[in-house]
């Protein structure tokens with residue numbers, strides 16, 4: 001999986017994705033992340049990339065020209081010949097979900113477009129964007145954090161990024177349910193014991209306990225997900 005991130009803050013995304021599991025996946029060559037600085041592509045002699053919105057209103061907009069030229073550079077320097085999907089991170093997109101991470105992990109290349117200021121001139125978006133994605137219903141100062149969220153969530157669904165033991169497969173099957181609570185040593189901490197079932201070694205009982213916990217936790221914390229889970233079961 002090759003990510004190409006179009007941004008005004010290349011150091012921010014490269015640093016954020018260089019540690020831990022995603023950093024290791026890059027070292028291993030399973031994932032690559034390249035940040036392309038939109039400012040490097042402006043035709044403006046003062047390196048300006050923004051201007052006032054027609055019709056008035058607050059703030060500035062990123063101009064079409066540098067965004068388009070950065071995009072063209074990304075496509076022309078990619079190994080694949082096919083046209084890649086281009087994701088614009090915006091509060092006006094579809095809210096990102098695990099199933100989308102699974103689907104996007106099958107692509108060979110993805111271009112992520114990060115906006116700043118009050119957004120980007122609509123004409124270049126119409127020209128290049130294939131998917132509008134939001135990471136949640138709030139507004140941020142830039143698309144970089146959402147882009148990093150996508151790179152992380154998509155990368156961990158790419159074969160070879162997680163070890164077999166931590167494999168991301170299960171999530172996609174369990175689908176609508178939250179994870180059960182987990183415990184590690186010591187057996188007793190501040191007077192609180194690890195639940196007996198988990199110490200019993202009785203695997204069928206452990207599975208049953210975990211499912212019950214997942215159901216209760218989902219019902220209490222995410223009633224919306226719980227309803228989807230129930231509806232999904234009714235259909236089967």
Ligand code: 58G
Nearest residue numbers: 089090091115116119134135140141142
């Ligand atoms: C309104 C304000 C429209 C993604 C800003 C567009 C990006 C939140 C998300 C913007 C983002 C999210 C400029 C800054 C997009 C542009 C960017 N904020 N919820 N802000 O995924």
